[in-house]
Protein backbone atom coordinates (compact mmCIF):
# COMPACT_ATOMS: atom_id res chain seq x y z
CA UNK A 1 0.00 0.00 0.00
CA UNK A 2 1.16 3.50 -0.81
CA UNK A 3 2.88 4.85 2.37
CA UNK A 4 1.50 8.32 1.65
CA UNK A 5 -2.04 6.93 1.58
CA UNK A 6 -1.41 5.07 4.86
CA UNK A 7 -0.13 8.23 6.54
CA UNK A 8 -3.10 10.27 5.33
CA UNK A 9 -5.58 7.56 6.39
CA UNK A 10 -3.97 7.31 9.82
CA UNK A 11 -3.90 11.08 10.23
CA UNK A 12 -7.57 11.42 9.23
CA UNK A 13 -8.45 8.47 11.49
CA UNK A 14 -6.74 10.06 14.51
CA UNK A 15 -8.40 13.41 13.83
CA UNK A 16 -11.81 11.75 13.57
CA UNK A 17 -11.26 9.85 16.83
CA UNK A 18 -10.15 13.06 18.58
CA UNK A 19 -13.22 14.90 17.28
CA UNK A 20 -15.43 11.98 18.35
CA UNK A 21 -13.95 12.02 21.86
CA UNK A 22 -14.21 15.81 22.13
CA UNK A 23 -17.88 15.68 21.13
CA UNK A 24 -18.95 12.58 23.03
CA UNK A 25 -21.88 13.67 25.27
CA UNK A 26 -21.02 13.71 28.99
CA UNK A 27 -24.30 11.90 29.68
CA UNK A 28 -27.41 11.10 27.66
CA UNK A 29 -29.22 14.16 29.09
CA UNK A 30 -26.37 16.69 28.77
CA UNK A 31 -27.28 19.84 26.74
CA UNK A 32 -26.14 19.89 23.12
CA UNK A 33 -23.83 22.57 21.75
CA UNK A 34 -21.60 23.66 18.88
CA UNK A 35 -18.93 21.32 17.51
CA UNK A 36 -15.97 21.08 19.88
CA UNK A 37 -12.41 21.00 18.63
CA UNK A 38 -10.03 18.51 20.23
CA UNK A 39 -8.16 20.12 23.16
CA UNK A 40 -9.54 23.60 22.38
CA UNK A 41 -13.26 22.95 22.71
CA UNK A 42 -15.19 25.99 21.43
CA UNK A 43 -12.39 28.52 21.77
CA UNK A 44 -11.84 28.72 17.97
CA UNK A 45 -15.50 29.65 17.34
CA UNK A 46 -15.50 32.20 20.16
CA UNK A 47 -12.31 33.79 18.87
CA UNK A 48 -13.69 33.86 15.33
CA UNK A 49 -16.89 35.48 16.56
CA UNK A 50 -14.93 38.11 18.47
CA UNK A 51 -12.20 38.89 16.00
CA UNK A 52 -13.83 38.35 12.61
CA UNK A 53 -17.55 38.90 13.23
CA UNK A 54 -16.85 41.59 15.89
CA UNK A 55 -19.50 40.11 18.15
CA UNK A 56 -19.52 40.18 21.92
CA UNK A 57 -19.65 36.87 23.80
CA UNK A 58 -23.31 37.32 24.77
CA UNK A 59 -24.19 37.91 21.12
CA UNK A 60 -22.35 34.76 20.05
CA UNK A 61 -24.26 32.83 22.72
CA UNK A 62 -27.49 34.41 21.50
CA UNK A 63 -26.81 32.98 18.02
CA UNK A 64 -26.08 29.54 19.47
CA UNK A 65 -29.27 29.53 21.50
CA UNK A 66 -31.22 29.95 18.26
CA UNK A 67 -29.64 26.73 16.99
CA UNK A 68 -29.31 24.58 20.13
CA UNK A 69 -32.15 25.88 22.25
CA UNK A 70 -32.30 27.91 25.48
CA UNK A 71 -29.91 25.58 27.33
CA UNK A 72 -26.75 24.63 25.45
CA UNK A 73 -23.23 23.57 26.33
CA UNK A 74 -19.79 24.90 25.40
CA UNK A 75 -16.34 23.74 26.29
CA UNK A 76 -13.19 25.76 26.98
CA UNK A 77 -10.01 23.84 26.40
CA UNK A 78 -9.83 20.18 27.31
CA UNK A 79 -11.48 20.31 30.75
CA UNK A 80 -13.82 23.23 31.36
CA UNK A 81 -17.43 22.40 30.59
CA UNK A 82 -19.87 25.23 30.61
CA UNK A 83 -23.64 25.39 30.23
CA UNK A 84 -25.25 28.60 29.01
CA UNK A 85 -28.79 29.46 30.12
CA UNK A 86 -30.69 31.80 27.82
CA UNK A 87 -34.26 31.57 29.06
CA UNK A 88 -35.61 33.44 32.10
CA UNK A 89 -37.63 30.46 33.36
CA UNK A 90 -34.61 28.16 33.26
CA UNK A 91 -32.38 30.79 34.88
CA UNK A 92 -34.86 31.14 37.73
CA UNK A 93 -35.11 27.37 38.17
CA UNK A 94 -31.31 27.08 38.16
CA UNK A 95 -30.47 30.00 40.46
CA UNK A 96 -33.09 28.84 42.98
CA UNK A 97 -31.17 25.56 43.41
CA UNK A 98 -28.48 25.74 46.06
CA UNK A 99 -26.46 23.05 44.22
CA UNK A 100 -26.14 25.32 41.16
CA UNK A 101 -24.99 28.35 43.12
CA UNK A 102 -21.36 27.40 43.66
CA UNK A 103 -18.56 29.49 42.19
CA UNK A 104 -15.68 28.28 40.01
CA UNK A 105 -12.44 27.93 41.94
CA UNK A 106 -10.29 30.17 39.79
CA UNK A 107 -6.77 31.20 40.77
CA UNK A 108 -7.48 34.72 39.47
CA UNK A 109 -10.09 35.27 42.15
CA UNK A 110 -8.00 33.65 44.88
CA UNK A 111 -5.01 35.87 44.04
CA UNK A 112 -6.87 39.00 45.11
CA UNK A 113 -7.26 37.68 48.67
CA UNK A 114 -3.80 36.25 49.30
CA UNK A 115 -4.23 32.93 47.46
CA UNK A 116 -7.32 31.63 49.31
CA UNK A 117 -10.85 32.46 48.18
CA UNK A 118 -12.71 34.25 51.00
CA UNK A 119 -15.78 36.45 51.38
CA UNK A 120 -19.01 36.41 49.37
CA UNK A 121 -18.58 37.24 45.71
CA UNK A 122 -16.32 34.33 44.72
CA UNK A 123 -16.93 32.00 47.64
CA UNK A 124 -19.45 29.16 48.02
CA UNK A 125 -20.54 26.56 50.57
CA UNK A 126 -20.81 27.30 54.27
CA UNK A 127 -18.49 30.33 54.32
CA UNK A 128 -20.45 32.03 51.55
CA UNK A 129 -23.76 31.31 53.34
CA UNK A 130 -22.46 32.51 56.72
CA UNK A 131 -20.94 35.71 55.28
CA UNK A 132 -23.87 36.50 52.99
CA UNK A 133 -26.47 36.11 55.77
CA UNK A 134 -24.44 38.15 58.25
CA UNK A 135 -23.79 40.91 55.69
CA UNK A 136 -27.42 41.20 54.59
CA UNK A 137 -28.60 41.34 58.23
CA UNK A 138 -26.06 43.99 59.22
CA UNK A 139 -26.53 46.14 56.11
CA UNK A 140 -30.25 46.20 56.86
CA UNK A 141 -29.69 47.12 60.47
CA UNK A 142 -27.32 49.95 59.45
CA UNK A 143 -29.73 51.49 57.02
CA UNK A 144 -30.34 49.59 53.74
CA UNK A 145 -33.88 50.49 52.72
CA UNK A 146 -34.27 53.01 55.58
CA UNK A 147 -34.64 56.80 55.80
CA UNK A 148 -31.15 57.13 57.32
CA UNK A 149 -29.68 55.70 54.12
CA UNK A 150 -31.61 58.20 52.05
CA UNK A 151 -29.85 61.07 53.85
CA UNK A 152 -26.46 59.53 53.16
CA UNK A 153 -27.26 59.24 49.45
CA UNK A 154 -28.66 62.77 49.27
CA UNK A 155 -25.47 64.22 50.83
CA UNK A 156 -23.56 62.73 47.94
CA UNK A 157 -25.92 63.79 45.14
CA UNK A 158 -25.99 67.32 46.49
CA UNK A 159 -22.20 67.52 46.45
CA UNK A 160 -22.13 66.15 42.92
CA UNK A 161 -24.76 68.67 41.81
CA UNK A 162 -22.57 71.49 43.22
CA UNK A 163 -19.69 70.39 41.00
CA UNK A 164 -21.92 69.95 37.95
CA UNK A 165 -23.37 73.43 38.47
CA UNK A 166 -19.90 74.90 38.02
CA UNK A 167 -19.35 72.88 34.83
CA UNK A 168 -22.79 73.82 33.55
CA UNK A 169 -22.19 77.53 34.19
CA UNK A 170 -18.83 77.32 32.43
CA UNK A 171 -20.40 75.41 29.54
CA UNK A 172 -17.85 72.59 29.88
CA UNK A 173 -18.73 69.10 28.65
CA UNK A 174 -18.00 66.45 31.29
CA UNK A 175 -16.86 62.88 31.02
CA UNK A 176 -19.42 60.81 32.93
CA UNK A 177 -17.30 57.64 33.04
CA UNK A 178 -15.91 58.24 36.50
CA UNK A 179 -18.20 61.02 37.56
CA UNK A 180 -20.50 58.95 39.80
CA UNK A 181 -17.99 56.54 41.33
CA UNK A 182 -17.07 58.26 44.58
CA UNK A 183 -20.55 59.66 45.16
CA UNK A 184 -22.14 56.24 44.71
CA UNK A 185 -19.57 54.39 46.79
CA UNK A 186 -19.67 56.82 49.72
CA UNK A 187 -23.16 55.95 51.00
CA UNK A 188 -22.19 52.29 51.18
CA UNK A 189 -18.74 53.05 52.57
CA UNK A 190 -20.10 55.13 55.43
CA UNK A 191 -22.22 52.18 56.53
CA UNK A 192 -19.38 49.72 56.09
CA UNK A 193 -16.57 51.71 57.72
CA UNK A 194 -17.93 55.00 59.04
CA UNK A 195 -15.73 56.83 56.50
CA UNK A 196 -16.40 58.77 53.35
CA UNK A 197 -14.14 60.06 50.63
CA UNK A 198 -14.11 63.55 49.23
CA UNK A 199 -15.23 63.44 45.60
CA UNK A 200 -11.76 64.53 44.47
CA UNK A 201 -9.84 62.17 46.77
CA UNK A 202 -6.78 61.23 44.71
CA UNK A 203 -6.15 57.88 46.44
CA UNK A 204 -9.76 56.81 45.93
CA UNK A 205 -9.52 57.96 42.32
CA UNK A 206 -6.54 55.69 41.79
CA UNK A 207 -8.21 52.69 43.47
CA UNK A 208 -11.46 53.16 41.59
CA UNK A 209 -9.45 53.45 38.41
CA UNK A 210 -7.79 50.15 39.23
CA UNK A 211 -11.13 48.48 39.96
CA UNK A 212 -12.51 49.81 36.72
CA UNK A 213 -9.49 48.49 34.84
CA UNK A 214 -9.63 45.07 36.50
CA UNK A 215 -13.40 44.70 36.03
CA UNK A 216 -13.29 45.89 32.48
CA UNK A 217 -10.07 44.01 31.73
CA UNK A 218 -9.85 42.81 28.14
CA UNK A 219 -12.11 39.81 27.59
CA UNK A 220 -9.02 37.86 26.46
CA UNK A 221 -8.06 37.70 30.11
CA UNK A 222 -10.86 35.16 30.64
CA UNK A 223 -8.58 32.68 28.89
CA UNK A 224 -5.94 33.22 31.58
CA UNK A 225 -8.59 32.44 34.21
CA UNK A 226 -9.46 29.25 32.35
CA UNK A 227 -5.90 28.20 31.54
CA UNK A 228 -3.56 29.16 34.40
CA UNK A 229 -0.57 28.00 32.37
CA UNK A 230 -0.89 31.11 30.16
CA UNK A 231 -0.07 33.37 33.05
CA UNK A 232 3.16 31.48 33.70
CA UNK A 233 4.20 31.42 30.05
CA UNK A 234 3.20 34.98 29.17
CA UNK A 235 2.44 36.97 32.32
CA UNK A 236 2.80 40.32 30.60
CA UNK A 237 1.46 39.54 27.15
CA UNK A 238 -1.66 37.85 28.55
CA UNK A 239 -2.49 40.91 30.63
CA UNK A 240 -2.22 38.88 33.86
CA UNK A 241 0.44 41.02 35.56
CA UNK A 242 -1.43 44.19 34.78
CA UNK A 243 -4.70 42.67 36.05
CA UNK A 244 -3.06 41.54 39.28
CA UNK A 245 -1.45 44.92 39.85
CA UNK A 246 -4.82 46.67 39.40
CA UNK A 247 -6.71 44.14 41.53
CA UNK A 248 -4.21 44.36 44.39
CA UNK A 249 -4.54 48.16 44.58
CA UNK A 250 -7.99 47.75 46.13
CA UNK A 251 -6.92 44.73 48.20
CA UNK A 252 -4.00 46.65 49.71
CA UNK A 253 -6.16 49.65 50.45
CA UNK A 254 -8.73 47.53 52.30
CA UNK A 255 -6.03 45.51 54.08
CA UNK A 256 -4.48 48.73 55.38
CA UNK A 257 -7.86 49.89 56.65
CA UNK A 258 -8.66 46.56 58.38
CA UNK A 259 -5.21 46.33 60.03
CA UNK A 260 -5.55 49.87 61.36
CA UNK A 261 -9.08 49.30 62.67
CA UNK A 262 -8.10 46.02 64.37
CA UNK A 263 -5.28 47.87 66.16
CA UNK A 264 -7.34 50.95 66.99
CA UNK A 265 -11.02 50.03 67.36
CA UNK A 266 -13.40 53.01 67.20
CA UNK A 267 -15.65 51.54 69.93
CA UNK A 268 -14.89 49.57 73.08
CA UNK A 269 -16.39 46.09 73.65
CA UNK A 270 -19.21 47.53 75.78
CA UNK A 271 -20.11 50.33 73.34
CA UNK A 272 -22.61 49.94 70.53
CA UNK A 273 -21.07 49.28 67.11
CA UNK A 274 -21.13 52.29 64.80
CA UNK A 275 -20.56 50.58 61.48
CA UNK A 276 -20.37 47.22 59.74
CA UNK A 277 -16.65 46.78 60.49
CA UNK A 278 -17.26 47.32 64.22
CA UNK A 279 -19.97 44.63 64.32
CA UNK A 280 -17.81 42.31 62.30
CA UNK A 281 -14.85 42.69 64.66
CA UNK A 282 -17.20 42.06 67.59
CA UNK A 283 -18.37 38.87 65.86
CA UNK A 284 -14.73 37.75 65.42
CA UNK A 285 -14.06 38.32 69.12
CA UNK A 286 -17.17 36.39 70.18
CA UNK A 287 -16.69 33.43 67.81
CA UNK A 288 -15.37 30.30 69.49
CA UNK A 289 -16.40 27.79 66.80
CA UNK A 290 -13.19 26.85 64.96
CA UNK A 291 -15.19 25.92 61.84
CA UNK A 292 -16.70 29.39 61.54
CA UNK A 293 -15.46 31.86 58.92
CA UNK A 294 -15.42 34.47 61.71
CA UNK A 295 -12.89 32.52 63.77
CA UNK A 296 -9.70 34.38 64.71
CA UNK A 297 -7.22 34.97 61.80
CA UNK A 298 -9.58 33.47 59.27
CA UNK A 299 -12.21 35.94 60.49
CA UNK A 300 -9.83 38.86 59.94
CA UNK A 301 -8.95 37.67 56.43
CA UNK A 302 -12.63 37.16 55.64
CA UNK A 303 -13.52 40.64 56.93
CA UNK A 304 -10.96 41.99 54.47
CA UNK A 305 -12.42 39.92 51.62
CA UNK A 306 -16.04 40.82 52.40
CA UNK A 307 -15.23 44.54 52.56
CA UNK A 308 -13.35 44.20 49.29
CA UNK A 309 -16.32 42.41 47.68
CA UNK A 310 -18.70 45.17 48.66
CA UNK A 311 -16.26 47.91 47.70
CA UNK A 312 -15.72 46.42 44.25
CA UNK A 313 -19.34 45.40 43.61
CA UNK A 314 -20.72 48.65 45.03
CA UNK A 315 -18.41 51.12 43.29
CA UNK A 316 -18.55 50.16 39.67
CA UNK A 317 -22.02 48.73 39.01
CA UNK A 318 -24.36 51.52 40.06
CA UNK A 319 -22.09 54.21 38.70
CA UNK A 320 -21.86 52.52 35.28
CA UNK A 321 -25.67 52.27 35.24
CA UNK A 322 -25.86 56.01 35.93
CA UNK A 323 -23.38 56.67 33.12
CA UNK A 324 -25.68 54.73 30.79
CA UNK A 325 -28.75 56.50 32.11
CA UNK A 326 -27.46 59.99 31.32
CA UNK A 327 -26.09 58.82 27.98
CA UNK A 328 -29.56 57.56 27.03
CA UNK A 329 -31.13 60.81 28.22
CA UNK A 330 -28.86 62.73 25.84
CA UNK A 331 -29.55 60.27 23.02
CA UNK A 332 -33.33 60.20 23.52
CA UNK A 333 -34.25 63.79 24.51
CA UNK A 334 -38.01 63.15 24.20
CA UNK A 335 -37.74 60.57 27.04
CA UNK A 336 -35.73 63.06 29.10
CA UNK A 337 -38.40 65.68 28.59
CA UNK A 338 -41.16 63.31 29.73
CA UNK A 339 -39.18 62.39 32.81
CA UNK A 340 -38.50 66.01 33.71
CA UNK A 341 -42.21 66.80 33.35
CA UNK A 342 -42.92 64.07 35.90
CA UNK A 343 -40.24 65.42 38.26
CA UNK A 344 -41.64 68.95 37.97
CA UNK A 345 -45.20 67.76 38.59
CA UNK A 346 -44.50 65.45 41.54
CA UNK A 347 -41.40 66.91 43.21
CA UNK A 348 -41.41 70.54 42.11
CA UNK A 349 -38.44 72.43 43.56
CA UNK A 350 -37.93 70.56 46.86
CA UNK A 351 -35.46 67.65 47.15
CA UNK A 352 -36.80 64.33 45.82
CA UNK A 353 -37.35 61.56 48.38
CA UNK A 354 -37.83 57.82 48.06
CA UNK A 355 -41.48 58.29 48.99
CA UNK A 356 -41.97 60.06 45.65
CA UNK A 357 -41.14 56.87 43.83
CA UNK A 358 -44.63 55.38 43.83
CA UNK A 359 -45.96 58.56 42.22
CA UNK A 360 -43.27 58.62 39.53
CA UNK A 361 -43.94 55.63 37.28
CA UNK A 362 -42.22 57.13 34.25
CA UNK A 363 -38.97 57.64 36.18
CA UNK A 364 -39.12 54.08 37.52
CA UNK A 365 -39.85 52.74 34.05
CA UNK A 366 -36.91 54.67 32.57
CA UNK A 367 -34.53 53.26 35.19
CA UNK A 368 -35.85 49.74 34.47
CA UNK A 369 -35.43 50.29 30.74
CA UNK A 370 -31.86 51.53 31.31
CA UNK A 371 -31.05 48.34 33.23
CA UNK A 372 -32.60 46.22 30.45
CA UNK A 373 -31.21 48.09 27.48
CA UNK A 374 -27.64 48.38 28.80
CA UNK A 375 -27.46 44.93 30.47
CA UNK A 376 -24.05 46.05 31.59
CA UNK A 377 -23.37 42.77 33.46
CA UNK A 378 -24.36 40.81 30.34
CA UNK A 379 -23.45 37.34 31.55
CA UNK A 380 -23.84 37.84 35.31
CA UNK A 381 -21.19 36.02 37.34
CA UNK A 382 -20.29 32.39 36.60
CA UNK A 383 -21.91 29.73 38.81
CA UNK A 384 -20.67 26.16 39.38
CA UNK A 385 -22.65 22.97 39.90
CA UNK A 386 -21.63 21.68 43.33
CA UNK A 387 -23.43 18.32 42.70
CA UNK A 388 -24.86 16.43 39.72
CA UNK A 389 -28.12 18.34 39.30
CA UNK A 390 -31.37 18.01 37.30
CA UNK A 391 -32.26 21.20 35.42
CA UNK A 392 -35.15 21.63 32.98
CA UNK A 393 -34.94 17.95 31.99
CA UNK A 394 -31.14 18.05 31.60
CA UNK A 395 -28.57 16.45 33.86
CA UNK A 396 -25.78 18.88 34.76
CA UNK A 397 -22.71 17.06 36.10
CA UNK A 398 -20.83 18.28 39.17
CA UNK A 399 -18.27 21.06 38.53
CA UNK A 400 -19.93 22.23 35.30
CA UNK A 401 -19.79 26.03 35.02
CA UNK A 402 -23.12 27.78 34.39
CA UNK A 403 -23.67 31.20 32.86
CA UNK A 404 -26.95 33.12 32.64
CA UNK A 405 -27.06 35.11 29.42
CA UNK A 406 -28.89 38.08 30.98
CA UNK A 407 -28.22 40.13 27.86
CA UNK A 408 -30.11 37.58 25.73
CA UNK A 409 -33.03 37.54 28.16
CA UNK A 410 -33.15 41.35 28.07
CA UNK A 411 -32.94 41.46 24.26
CA UNK A 412 -35.25 38.62 23.30
CA UNK A 413 -37.81 39.70 20.64
CA UNK A 414 -40.20 37.00 21.93
CA UNK A 415 -40.26 38.64 25.37
CA UNK A 416 -39.96 42.34 24.53
CA UNK A 417 -41.22 42.68 20.96
CA UNK A 418 -38.88 45.54 20.04
CA UNK A 419 -35.82 44.98 22.27
CA UNK A 420 -33.57 47.21 20.14
CA UNK A 421 -35.65 50.29 20.98
CA UNK A 422 -35.12 52.30 24.16
CA UNK A 423 -38.75 52.48 25.24
CA UNK A 424 -39.49 52.99 28.98
CA UNK A 425 -43.22 52.84 28.12
CA UNK A 426 -42.91 49.02 27.91
CA UNK A 427 -42.85 49.02 31.73
CA UNK A 428 -46.01 51.12 32.08
CA UNK A 429 -49.69 50.22 32.24
CA UNK A 430 -51.76 51.34 29.19
CA UNK A 431 -52.88 54.50 31.04
CA UNK A 432 -49.24 55.16 32.07
CA UNK A 433 -50.13 55.48 35.75
CA UNK A 434 -48.60 52.23 37.02
CA UNK A 435 -45.28 50.45 36.64
CA UNK A 436 -45.76 47.00 35.11
CA UNK A 437 -43.07 44.59 36.27
CA UNK A 438 -41.74 41.93 33.95
CA UNK A 439 -40.08 38.88 35.54
CA UNK A 440 -37.73 38.65 32.59
CA UNK A 441 -35.99 41.83 33.75
CA UNK A 442 -33.25 40.41 35.96
CA UNK A 443 -30.21 42.75 35.94
CA UNK A 444 -29.48 41.83 39.56
CA UNK A 445 -29.69 38.12 38.70
CA UNK A 446 -32.04 35.85 40.64
CA UNK A 447 -32.43 33.41 43.50
CA UNK A 448 -29.85 32.42 46.06
CA UNK A 449 -27.07 34.59 44.59
CA UNK A 450 -29.31 37.61 43.95
CA UNK A 451 -27.22 40.78 44.12
CA UNK A 452 -27.21 41.91 47.72
CA UNK A 453 -26.87 45.56 46.76
CA UNK A 454 -30.10 45.60 44.75
CA UNK A 455 -32.02 47.74 47.23
CA UNK A 456 -29.21 50.26 47.65
CA UNK A 457 -28.61 50.41 43.88
CA UNK A 458 -32.30 51.07 43.15
CA UNK A 459 -32.51 53.76 45.84
CA UNK A 460 -29.34 55.43 44.59
CA UNK A 461 -30.43 55.31 40.96
CA UNK A 462 -33.75 56.96 41.81
CA UNK A 463 -32.26 59.74 43.96
CA UNK A 464 -29.35 60.54 41.62
CA UNK A 465 -31.53 60.58 38.53
CA UNK A 466 -34.33 62.70 39.94
CA UNK A 467 -32.07 65.18 41.76
CA UNK A 468 -29.82 65.77 38.76
CA UNK A 469 -32.54 65.93 36.09
CA UNK A 470 -34.56 68.27 38.27
CA UNK A 471 -31.80 70.85 37.94
CA UNK A 472 -29.97 69.93 34.72
CA UNK A 473 -30.75 69.06 31.15
CA UNK A 474 -28.33 66.55 29.59
CA UNK A 475 -27.21 67.07 26.01
CA UNK A 476 -24.87 65.75 23.39
CA UNK A 477 -21.67 67.80 23.19
CA UNK A 478 -21.74 69.49 19.74
CA UNK A 479 -17.96 69.92 19.78
CA UNK A 480 -17.35 66.20 20.22
CA UNK A 481 -15.52 64.65 17.23
CA UNK A 482 -17.72 61.53 17.37
CA UNK A 483 -21.51 61.33 17.75
CA UNK A 484 -22.94 59.63 20.83
CA UNK A 485 -23.69 55.95 20.44
CA UNK A 486 -25.31 53.15 22.46
CA UNK A 487 -22.31 50.92 21.61
CA UNK A 488 -20.58 49.18 24.49
CA UNK A 489 -16.98 48.36 25.22
CA UNK A 490 -16.62 44.60 25.43
CA UNK A 491 -15.07 43.68 28.75
CA UNK A 492 -14.52 41.06 31.39
CA UNK A 493 -17.54 41.39 33.71
CA UNK A 494 -18.96 44.88 33.34
CA UNK A 495 -19.42 46.40 29.88
CA UNK A 496 -19.14 50.19 30.07
CA UNK A 497 -20.37 52.51 27.31
CA UNK A 498 -17.85 53.92 24.84
CA UNK A 499 -16.03 56.90 26.42
CA UNK A 500 -17.93 60.10 25.78
CA UNK A 501 -18.65 63.56 27.19
CA UNK A 502 -22.01 65.16 27.94
CA UNK A 503 -23.13 68.74 28.40
CA UNK A 504 -25.11 69.39 31.57
CA UNK A 505 -27.09 72.65 31.23
CA UNK A 506 -28.98 74.41 34.01
CA UNK A 507 -32.70 74.05 33.26
CA UNK A 508 -33.84 77.24 34.94
CA UNK A 509 -31.69 80.19 34.06
Ligand code: HEM
Pocket residue numbers: 095120121122132188309310313314315317318321377380381382443444445446448449450451452453454456457
Ligand atom coordinates in the same frame (compact mmCIF):
# COMPACT_ATOMS: atom_id res chain seq x y z
C1 HEM B 1 -27.06 48.60 39.20
C2 HEM B 1 -26.28 48.06 40.11
C3 HEM B 1 -25.96 46.60 40.24
C4 HEM B 1 -26.16 45.57 39.37
C5 HEM B 1 -26.77 45.61 37.97
C6 HEM B 1 -25.67 44.36 40.02
C7 HEM B 1 -25.69 43.10 39.45
C8 HEM B 1 -25.24 41.95 40.07
C9 HEM B 1 -25.21 40.65 39.45
C10 HEM B 1 -25.69 40.32 38.04
C11 HEM B 1 -24.68 39.78 40.36
C12 HEM B 1 -24.39 38.28 40.12
C13 HEM B 1 -25.38 37.38 40.83
C14 HEM B 1 -25.14 35.92 40.48
O1 HEM B 1 -24.03 35.42 40.69
O2 HEM B 1 -26.08 35.27 39.97
C15 HEM B 1 -24.37 40.54 41.56
C16 HEM B 1 -23.84 40.02 42.71
C17 HEM B 1 -23.47 40.76 43.80
N1 HEM B 1 -23.64 42.12 43.99
FE1 HEM B 1 -24.48 43.40 42.67
N2 HEM B 1 -25.18 44.70 41.25
C18 HEM B 1 -25.36 46.05 41.45
C19 HEM B 1 -25.03 46.79 42.57
C20 HEM B 1 -24.46 46.29 43.71
C21 HEM B 1 -24.13 47.07 44.90
C22 HEM B 1 -24.40 48.55 45.10
C23 HEM B 1 -23.56 46.20 45.79
C24 HEM B 1 -23.04 46.52 47.17
C25 HEM B 1 -23.75 46.50 48.23
C26 HEM B 1 -23.54 44.87 45.18
C27 HEM B 1 -23.07 43.74 45.78
C28 HEM B 1 -23.11 42.47 45.21
C29 HEM B 1 -22.57 41.29 45.86
C30 HEM B 1 -21.87 41.24 47.21
C31 HEM B 1 -22.81 40.21 44.98
C32 HEM B 1 -22.45 38.74 45.18
C33 HEM B 1 -23.63 37.98 45.75
C34 HEM B 1 -23.30 36.52 45.97
O3 HEM B 1 -22.41 36.00 45.30
O4 HEM B 1 -23.94 35.91 46.84
N3 HEM B 1 -24.10 44.98 43.93
N4 HEM B 1 -24.73 41.86 41.36
